[in-house]
Amino acid sequence: MKTNKNTIPCILLGTSGILSLTACSKETNQLPNVIIILADDVGYGDLSCYGEPTIQTPNVDAVASNGLRFTDAHATSATSTPSRYGLLTGKYPWRVEGAGVAPGDAGMIIRPGTYTMASLFKEGGYTTGAVGKWHLGLGETSRQNWNGFITPGPLDIGFDYSFLMAATGDRVPCVYIENQYVHNYDEAAPIEVNYRENYPGEPTGRDNPELLKLHPSHGHDMSIVNGISRIGYMKGGGKALWQDETIADVITGKAVEFIKSSKEKPFFLYFGTNDIHVPRAPHQRFVGKSGMGARGDAILALDWTVGEIMKTLKETGIADNTLVIITSDNGPVVDDGYKDMAVELLGEHRPWGDFRGGKYSAYEAGTRVPFIVYWPKKIKQGISDALVTQLDLFASLASLLNISLPAGAAPDSEDYMETFLGKEQNGRSWVVEQNLFNTLSIVDEGWKYIEPSNAQVYGSHTNTEYGNDPRPQLYNLTNDKGEKLNVLEEYPDITIKLETMLTVIKAGKKP
Numbered sequence: 304m305k306t307n308k309n310t311i312p313c314i315l316l317g318t319s320g321i322l323s324l325t326a327c328s329k330e331t332n333q334l335p336n337v338i339i340i341l342a343d344d345v346g347y348g349d350l351s352c353y354g355e356p357t358i359q360t361p362n363v364d365a366v367a368s369n370g371l372r373f374t375d376a377h378a379t380s381a382t383s384t385p386s387r388y389g390l391l392t393g394k395y396p397w398r399v400e401g402a403g404v405a406p407g408d409a410g411m412i413i414r415p416g417t418y419t420m421a422s423l424f425k426e427g428g429y430t431t432g433a434v435g436k437w438h439l440g441l442g443e444t445s446r447q448n449w450n451g452f453i454t455p456g457p458l459d460i461g462f463d464y465s466f467l468m469a470a471t472g473d474r475v476p477c478v479y480i481e482n483q484y485v486h487n488y489d490e491a492a493p494i495e496v497n498y499r500e501n502y503p504g505e506p507t508g509r510d511n512p513e514l515l516k517l518h519p520s521h522g523h524d525m526s527i528v529n530g531i532s533r534i535g536y537m538k539g540g541g542k543a544l545w546q547d548e549t550i551a552d553v554i555t556g557k558a559v560e561f562i563k564s565s566k567e568k569p570f571f572l573y574f575g576t577n578d579i580h581v582p583r584a585p586h587q588r589f590v591g592k593s594g595m596g597a598r599g600d601a602i603l604a605l606d607w608t609v610g611e612i613m614k615t616l617k618e619t620g621i622a623d624n625t626l627v628i629i630t631s632d633n634g635p636v637v638d639d640g641y642k643d644m645a646v647e648l649l650g651e652h653r654p655w656g657d658f659r660g661g662k663y664s665a666y667e668a669g670t671r672v673p674f675i676v677y678w679p680k681k682i683k684q685g686i687s688d689a690l691v692t693q694l695d696l697f698a699s700l701a702s703l704l705n706i707s708l709p710a711g712a713a714p715d716s717e718d719y720m721e722t723f724l725g726k727e728q729n730g731r732s733w734v735v736e737q738n739l740f741n742t743l744s745i746v747d748e749g750w751k752y753i754e755p756s757n758a759q760v761y762g763s764h765t766n767t768e769y770g771n772d773p774r775p776q777l778y779n780l781t782n783d784k785g786e787k788l789n790v791l792e793e794y795p796d797i798t799i800k801l802e803t804m805l806t807v808i809k810a811g812k813k814p
């Protein structure tokens with residue numbers, strides 16, 4: 304195993320007063336393997352360790368009880384693409400063009416040559432892998448050759464290995480892409496993809512609802528794959544097309560294989576689960592088990608996935624020196640476009656916990672997500688109320704690896720490694736949040752300011768409050784975590800302070 308390359312001797316004065324030459328404890332340690340399990344659309348209240356009694360996630364809970372569970376952790380954004388962009392680049396996604404929710408034929412959003420979190424680990428001598436949901440674009444926009452080598456791709460931004468779903472479960476193309484080639488490619492069924500018009504003679508959810516096993520509630524009425532209509536049009540695929548019911552098994556299997564084959568030297572695995580994004584069609588063994596319909600059953604599938612990863616770490620004898628982070632790309636949504644009974648069977652469950660809003664929203668539930676850190680060798684177990692953001696993982700992991708970032712890399716990321724490991728109780732004082740409409744909010748020392756926006760106020764189909772308002776909003780999260788009372792009029796000084804901070808941060812400066 305690799306040891307820290309900057310090993311330097313330390314002079315220690317022993318209790319006997321005799322000088323001894325030894326190595327600093329930090330330097331003698333093996334670098335840990337690092338696994339980020341990034342769940343999809345899992346809300347603050349969707350894991351039982353976060354306190355809702357309505358769902359049981361024993362595998363995640365076991366990781367939490369042996370690790371550190373954060374109560375004030377944030378994704379960068381309330382949707383997937385920008386959130387993932389922030390995590391992997393350490394840069395606020397609203398600083399760049401084209402990092403909004405990406406179609407399945409989007410080109411690589413993180414351009415080749417960008418110093419990413421994967422580049423960091425490569426520099427540290429790690430084997431790097433990306434498995435599961437990608438949603439950061441592949442190839443060049445609308446010009447991908449899905450029947451050959453799709454380039455640029457993860458290889459160009461530091462990943463040695465990749466096994467991906469290009470975008471989301473509900474977007475074409477519905478095939479896995481391994482090392483930038485369609486997995487199980489079917490010569491007899493060449494693949495075509497576009498987001499503008501259907502291919503002549505191909506059925507769609509709109510025109511052929513009789514072919515569907517899962518019907519859309521809104522949108523999602525284009526090409527049909529595996530009896531489910533999607534966003535976008537595709538043709539072909541044949542035996543390469545995925546079965547939604549086995550996605551968790553397939554991608555978990557690939558993540559397990561990657562761990563087993565990489566265990567001889569440190570590895571970094573970025574693992575984006577498909578659960579619990581729509582279409583929710585978990586394997587038969589989870590169906591009906593949550594009592595909450597497909598959404599709850601998909602949470603059980605996610606919990607199973609976590610269990611498999613942890614079991615693999617134990618079996619391979621590397622659990623003690625693997626740093627595992629379990630978190631979500633954005634907050635929860637109940638009806639996200641399919642008639643899967645999630646609304647009808649939700650019962651008492653509160654996917655958003657005590658917070659307002661959900662996926663897409665400027666309110667807290669949009670970005671305040673579950674966040675659990677596990678590293679038996681180093682973590683101080685328990686619960687941390689420190690304000691942390693996924694954006695800071697980049698600089699924190701760089702500090703752990705003892706690597707100085709090149710100029711311009713991860714410009715918005717700060718080193719909070721001690722906080723992530725529970726050695727330090729304090730986190731950031733401020734963080735910026737982004738909703739679907741690029742409305743930004745800033746949280747600073749318990750206050751939250753949401754900038755004014757003329758965008759839509761309410762997601763009529765998803766039932767989500769987007770948090771947009773033509774007037775600015777100010778909430779005191781310390782005594783009003785549900786953001787019920789806009790206290791803007793009462794605290795003009797705080798409003799001006801936060802508004803100014805946000806302007807400064809937007810300009811790329813430190814507040």
Ligand code: NG6
Nearest residue numbers: 382383384404471473521522639640
């Ligand atoms: C929306 C989709 C939604 C989901 C979301 C992205 C419709 C009507 N809704 O546009 O189902 O795919 O995009 O979700 O098309 S995310 O978690 O990947 O950001």
Ligand code: CA
Nearest residue numbers: 343344383632
């Ligand atoms: Ca998501």
